[in-house]
Amino acid sequence: MGRILITGGAGFIGSHAVDRFVRDGHEVMVLDNLDPQVHRGRAADSPVHIGEHVRTGRVRFLRGDVRSRADVEQSLDGVDTVVHLAAAVGVGQSMYEPFYYMDVNGSGQAMLMEVMAREPKRWRRFVVASSMSIYGEGLYRCPVHGDLAPAPRPDTQLADGAWELRCPEPGCGRTVMPLATPEVKPLQFTSIYAISKKVQEELALCFGRAYDIPTVALRFFNVYGSRQSLSNPYTGVAAIFMSRLKNGRPPLIFEDGGQSRDFIHVSDVAEAIYRAATAEDAATGAYNVCTGRPTTVREVAEVLALRLELDIAPRIVGKFRSGDIRHCIGDPTAAAEALGFRARVGLAEGFDELLAWAADEEAEDGVAASFAALERQGLVR
DSSP, X not given: OOEEEEETXXXXXXXXXXXXXXXXXXXXXXXXXXXXXXXXXXXXXXXXXXXXXXXXXXXXXXXXXXXXXXXXXXXXXXXXXXXXXXXXXOHHHHTTOHHHHHIIIIIHHXXXXXXXXXXXXXXXEEEEEEEGGGGXXXXXXXXXXXXXXXXXXXXXXXXXXXXXXXXXXXXXXXXXXXXXXXXXXXXXXXXXXXXXXXXXXXXXXXXXXXXXXXXXXXXXXXXXXXXXXXXXXXXXXXXXXXXXXXXXXXXXXXXXXOOEEOEEEHHHHHHHHHHHHHOSSXXXXXXXXXXXXXXXXXXXXXXXXXXXXXXXXXXXXXXXXXXXXSEEEEOOHHHHHHHOOOOOOOHHHHHHHHHHHHTTOOOOOOHHHHHHHHHHTTOBO
């Protein structure tokens, strides 16, 4: 059994990954700073989600920062595999706090690798969390011109309420159909967060090649499930909608709600992390962690309200956020072939798990404040 360091292991995705490794008998070290934006109340002072593992000695926990050399050195003691999940997460927030996002995500990972570089032959595998946000818009197909990767929609089009993408070929302008997006699709960066995740991905893969460390970057799509903060207005859309509904308020939806995403349950993501970190072969590279199934944002809001037995319809705000994309659905083929990973939790089952957990959770609704912050910055139009 390996000894694993999981940075960010007390958080949403990280704690589920810890559960998965512990279940198979691995020794786990967790480094987490318990960021108060993510960890509210009691969780801001102790690693609640992994508390039982810490108390029983299955997991060692260090409250610290990946930007601190001393914390990183201590957390790496005695481990041979590194799963780096610690990151600042929030597309909108990254646009007005770019230094913080690049510092935590870029400099934090650089510090981790600098310490790892002292003993390069020690590392069995290195896994880093990337994001679907690096794609920008997904892959599309024009009925005339075939598959294409169009640029983000211009503000002039969005201002007219024309939400769907159009074929960019001269004289065409037809509405294009979204397709499953493979890893080879050209990347587009529509937020500072996306740029920071691409930096993390490239840092890791370059480092792995140089030191012959099998390294995998996992491009997480829209992750949802238990333990996702219901009081962090910059987290995933399912948790944000849940927070609004639990406070008796309608979910706020940009554009017309028809934008689609690939929602994947956190238990499936934990399995993908586990497979990437324990693979016996030399599988390396960047892989989508997704289901391949589209779901619209409006559907998420409506299904959650229905499951909560609330007669609260989402509110379509009729505005758009700078950098938002219309459709991005992942192609799961490469991860299935290289890692043997396939998502198994359907949306209905996943929502049941989320709702059961959220029933006893407090939800501080910070959506209005975050919306106002984006408007003050001119990022909502």
